[in-house]
Amino acid sequence: MTKSSIAVASMIDHARQGDARALATLMPLVYDELRRLAIRYMRRERPGQTLQATALVHDVYLRLLQDSQLSWQNRAHFFGIAARSMRQILIERARTRGAAKRGGGRVRVTFEPGLIAAEAPTLDLEALDEALTRLATFDAELARVVEVRFFGGLSIEETAEALDISPATVKRRWTLARAWLARELGDTPRR
Amino acid sequence: MTHDEWTRVRELFDAALTRRSSERAAFLDETCAGSPSLRAEVASLLDAHDRAADFIEAPAYEVAAHLFADAIDHPVAGRAVGPYIIRHEIGRGGMGVVYLADDTRLSRRVALKAIVPGTGSDATRRARMRQEARAAAALSHPGIATVYALEEIGEELYLACEYVPGRTLRALIESERLALPQVVDIAVQLARALAAAHAQGVVHRDLKPENVVRSGAGVVKVLDFGIARMENAAGARLTPTGDMIGTPAYMAPEQIRRQRVDFRTDLFALGLLVYEMASGSNPFEADTATATIARILEVDPLPLSQVSGTGLPALDRIVALCLRKDAESRYASAERLVADLEHLQAQLAEHRDDAPAELPRAGGSAIVESRTRSAQWWWEFHQVAVSMLYVSMMYPAWRARAWLPASWGTFFFFAVLAAVATSTTVRLHLRFTARVYPAELAVQRSRALGWTRVSDAGFSLALLLAAIGIEHAHPEIATLLVTVSIAAAVASFTIEPATTRAAFAQHPSTSTLEPPRRARRTQR
Numbered sequence: 001m002t003k004s005s006i007a008v009a010s011m012i013d014h015a016r017q018g019d020a021r022a023l024a025t026l027m028p029l030v031y032d033e034l035r036r037l038a039i040r041y042m043r044r045e046r047p048g049q050t051l052q053a054t055a056l057v058h059d060v061y062l063r064l065l066q067d068s069q070l071s072w073q074n075r076a077h078f079f080g081i082a083a084r085s086m087r088q089i090l091i092e093r094a095r096t097r098g099a100a101k102r103g104g105g106r107v108r109v110t111f112e113p114g115l116i117a118a119e120a121p122t123l124d125l126e127a128l129d130e131a132l133t134r135l136a137t138f139d140a141e142l143a144r145v146v147e148v149r150f151f152g153g154l155s156i157e158e159t160a161e162a163l164d165i166s167p168a169t170v171k172r173r174w175t176l177a178r179a180w181l182a183r184e185l186g187d188t189p190r191r
Numbered sequence: 192m193t194h195d196e197w198t199r200v201r202e203l204f205d206a207a208l209t210r211r212s213s214e215r216a217a218f219l220d221e222t223c224a225g226s227p228s229l230r231a232e233v234a235s236l237l238d239a240h241d242r243a244a245d246f247i248e249a250p251a252y253e254v255a256a257h258l259f260a261d262a263i264d265h266p267v268a269g270r271a272v273g274p275y276i277i278r279h280e281i282g283r284g285g286m287g288v289v290y291l292a293d294d295t296r297l298s299r300r301v302a303l304k305a306i307v308p309g310t311g312s313d314a315t316r317r318a319r320m321r322q323e324a325r326a327a328a329a330l331s332h333p334g335i336a337t338v339y340a341l342e343e344i345g346e347e348l349y350l351a352c353e354y355v356p357g358r359t360l361r362a363l364i365e366s367e368r369l370a371l372p373q374v375v376d377i378a379v380q381l382a383r384a385l386a387a388a389h390a391q392g393v394v395h396r397d398l399k400p401e402n403v404v405r406s407g408a409g410v411v412k413v414l415d416f417g418i419a420r421m422e423n424a425a426g427a428r429l430t431p432t433g434d435m436i437g438t439p440a441y442m443a444p445e446q447i448r449r450q451r452v453d454f455r456t457d458l459f460a461l462g463l464l465v466y467e468m469a470s471g472s473n474p475f476e477a478d479t480a481t482a483t484i485a486r487i488l489e490v491d492p493l494p495l496s497q498v499s500g501t502g503l504p505a506l507d508r509i510v511a512l513c514l515r516k517d518a519e520s521r522y523a524s525a526e527r528l529v530a531d532l533e534h535l536q537a538q539l540a541e542h543r544d545d546a547p548a549e550l551p552r553a554g555g556s557a558i559v560e561s562r563t564r565s566a567q568w569w570w571e572f573h574q575v576a577v578s579m580l581y582v583s584m585m586y587p588a589w590r591a592r593a594w595l596p597a598s599w600g601t602f603f604f605f606a607v608l609a610a611v612a613t614s615t616t617v618r619l620h621l622r623f624t625a626r627v628y629p630a631e632l633a634v635q636r637s638r639a640l641g642w643t644r645v646s647d648a649g650f651s652l653a654l655l656l657a658a659i660g661i662e663h664a665h666p667e668i669a670t671l672l673v674t675v676s677i678a679a680a681v682a683s684f685t686i687e688p689a690t691t692r693a694a695f696a697q698h699p700s701t702s703t704l705e706p707p708r709r710a711r712r713t714q715r
Contacts, residue, residue, distance in 0.1 A: 090255050123254055128247070138197055146247070153250030172205050175240065179204070182246045183239035 079162035080144075083152025087129070090151065094125040124185065131184040135177065142177040145170055196229065203233045212241070273344040275303055275351065291354060294339075301339060302355075302414075306348040317348070324350065326393050327417030334384030336404075336414045355412045361400035364467055371503060372539050374468045377403075379532045380411040381461055386525035389454040393417040396452060398460035399441040400467065440476045440483050444516050447484055455518040458528060462513025462521075466492065469506065470499040488516070497629045505535050566693035567625065573690050574622045577682060578615040581650065584675055585611060587668060588654075594661045594668075603657050610650035617642045633695070647683035651676045 136143035149159045149170075156174065160167040192200075203222055207215045215237060223230035270277050275292040281302065282289045292303040306320075324341035331337065337353040360377070363369065369377075381403065388395065395402075395416050402414045439447065443459035446452055467473045474492035477483045492498070492514065494507040509531050515521045522528045588607040592600040617639045624635045658672035 086252065090251050094255065123247070125251070125255060138192070138194070139201075149250075150247045151251045153252060175208065176201060176204050176236065178243055178246060179236045179240035182243040183235055186239065186242075 079152055079154060079158070080148060083148045083154070083162075086153075087147055087151035091125060091129045127185055128181065131181050134184070135180060139177075142173050142180070145173045146177045146181065149174060192232075199229060200232055200236070203229070204236050207233065207237055208240070272303065272347075272349060273342050275301065275342075275349075277303070292351075294351065300354045301351045302336075302353065304350040304352065306350060317343070320348065323418060326391075330388050330391060330393055330416055332384055332387040333410065334380050334412055335388060335416045336412045338416075338418065350418065352414070353412075355404045355406065355414065357404045357406035357410075357412075359401055360403035360405065360464065360468070363405060364400055364471065368471055369468050371469065371506075372536075374465060375506070375532060375536050375539060376409070377405065377411050377468060378461070378465045379529065379536055381413065381464065382525055382529045382532055384411075384413045384416075385454070385457050385461060386529050388413075388416055389457070389525050394452065394454050395457050395460070396446075397441075398457055398464065400464060403464070439480055439487070440473050442484075442487060443518070444488050445518050447487060453518070454525060455521045458513045458521050458525060459515075459518070461528070462510045465506070466495055466510050466514070469495055469510075474498070491516075493633060497632060500629055503535075505531075505538075509535070566690065567695075570690040570694040571622050571625055573682075573687060574618040577679075577687075578618050580675070580679075581611040581615050584650075584654070587671060588657070591657050591661055591665075591668060591672065594664055595657060596660075599660065603653055603660075606649060606653040610646040610653065613646040614643055614650065617646075636691070636695070643687075644683065647679055651680040651683075654679075 132143055132146055135146070144163060145159060148154050148162050149156075152159075152162075154162060156167050156170050159174075160170045163170070203219070206222075207218055210218055219230050219233060223233070272292070274296045275294055278291040278293065278300075280288055281291045288305050290303045290305070292301050293299075294301050321341055324338060327338040328340070336355050339351040339353065342349040342351060358366075381398075385395070385398075393416060395413065397415065398413065403411060404414060405411045441460050441463055443452075443456045446456055463473060463475070475483055475486040475490065477486055491511075494504070495510050496503055496507050509528070512520075512522055513528065522531075585608070588604055592604040594600070595603055621632070621635060621639055624632050654672040654676035658669040658676065661672075662669045
């Protein structure tokens with residue numbers, strides 16, 4: 001078991017005990033991995049070379065969990081925490097970028113040509129984050145599915161495993177949450 | 192919306208989705224009868240669902256990948272940056288990435304340095320960079336890669352410099368052992384470049400083998416002249432984890448101490464480059480940055496000729512003068528250094544056919560007449576003279592043996608024999624090492640010191656005691672023994688340390704002389 005995976009395992013134990021510091025400790029690890037991932041992602045210079053999303057996020061998790069003897073439950077728990085930390089990091093990053101670029105304004109994340117697909121939809125990450133927080137106030141289950149699936153990048157099946165619910169349930173919740181968020185963001189005046 | 196209402200919305204939404212879209216309206220009419228707000232809520236969610244398409248289906252880190260891409264947020268091949276078209280990356284320096292690019296306005300190749308993002312946003316910093324770039328751009332010398340322009344493209348800053356094809360000094364040092372005339376040739380070109388820049392008040396501050404390029408035609412050019420401070424302004428010498436990029440191995444003591452840096456700092460670096468070119472290694476470089484810094488501040492490197500085996504004391508002296516810890520005692524100008532190097536180069540050319548070791552004596556200049564060399568000659572002479580004296584004393588010792596009481600006589604003779612054998616063997620070994628393996632001499636000298644001291648003391652003492660024993664019967668011989676005894680003691684404890692110091696210590700202020708790493712490694 002590598003040093004970092006021991007660290008991750010013990011951190012998760014702490015997290016299970018509700019230790020908020022564990023999240024803070026995990027963040028730099030996840031951050032580094034995200035950064036490495038993003039760099040690899042950006043390196044692909046031509047369009048049409050989209051990576052398989054789950055393959056990427058699995059690299060992140062595998063590196064963090066490598067050789068670990070985490071139990072299934074721990075692993076599931078880990079996905080939850082990792083997804084939350086990824087959310088926090090991404091939002092934080094989008095916020096500081098927005099501040100730097102527009103003197104306090106917010107940044108609209110753009111699918112740059114050459115990055116993902118030919119059409120370039122935009123997504124206001126901060127607005128999404130705010131909407132997700134609102135959603136959590138009256139339906140935490142839906143919000144959790146979005147967090148794990150969108151920010152954590154897990155598939156339906158993996159999300160089911162991580163949240164200990166059936167894939168069918170995940171699918172139903174995901175569909176509703178997506179519709180709700182899309183409506184919220186669609187209604188949000190573009191800032 | 193209450194919790195119950197929302198639960199109802201969820202149920203209806205899920206149920207509606209299991210039906211065909213054409214049947215959904217009827218389904219909602221039926222189930223939401225009497226509750227228009229519930230119907231509107233579910234209907235709008237279904238509508239959003241139909242229009243959502245790929246909304247958030249791609250994971251967040253894909254959508255936001257470029258938020259993390261600071262490190263690679265640089266142009267790539269074929270991309271236009273202002274009037275420049277990037278060809279490819281040619282290196283990464285303290286400042287950031289360096290590209291080979293085409294300047295479309297003037298149809299020439301340039302080395303385009305992307306100054307680390309974020310440095311351009313600060314107005315005062317930008318102004319300072321402009322000023323530095325202007326000073327650097329004013330330099331015009333065949334030995335200096337010209338700075339063409341500081342380009343401010345959007346928020347990014349780029350420095351367009353002359354592109355110098357060729358090999359860096361680092362590559363040269365690593366791939367081959369440069370011959371002495373080559374070393375001196377490169378040194379002369381470097382010193383001229385420094386002199387030209389210093390005359391305009393521009394100091395390099397970061398001269399190192401990576402910043403010197405030699406073209407195929409043998410022309411040497413210094414890169415990044417006058418822009419080292421920009422790097423420091425950018426804080427780019429630190430990686431995100433705070434590690435220093437590269438080593439401090441080419442910093443001068445005053446740079447490490449953060450004292451005033453001026454042209455003499457460049458002279459120190461040049462001396463170091465010459466040392467490394469001739470010997471193959473940087474005498475200060477150690478395993479860690481801290482150890483390297485300590486060596487730069489405290490250790491005087493061995494004379495170059497002792498390490499490289501080149502036997503060119505004139506170059507030793509030039510290098511040692513550049514490497515003085517105290518900036519004040521280095522060359523007073525790069526011009527003086529150029530003069531000395533050119534003088535040496537002329538002599539090398541004149542005596543190309545001679546063996547290198549004979550060269551210094553041919554010269555008449557103050558530099559070529561090496562004080563160090565003659566001191567070492569005296570030291571070697573001392574070793575031989577003492578050995579001869581000791582051996583010649585074996586005869587009187589043999590005679591004195593017979594005049595002493597029987598057992599005392601034998602003891603005395605063997606004591607003298609042992610002392611003489613030890614002392615002469617060690618001394619002749621040292622002289623041999625000095626001639627044949629100069630690089631090992633420092634280590635051998637320190638090993639031999641104890642043996643010579645003990646045998647010299649034993650020799651003096653034995654002669655003195657014998658003299659007392661035969662004083663009445665043979666006063667003349669006794670006087671001779673006493674005289675030699677005193678002479679040997681004085682020679683060993685006073686004269687020899689003096690000649691040793693003159694021959695091997697560069698600066699009397701520094702008492703310890705450590706051999707450089709390479710020399711030490713061969714000992715193990």
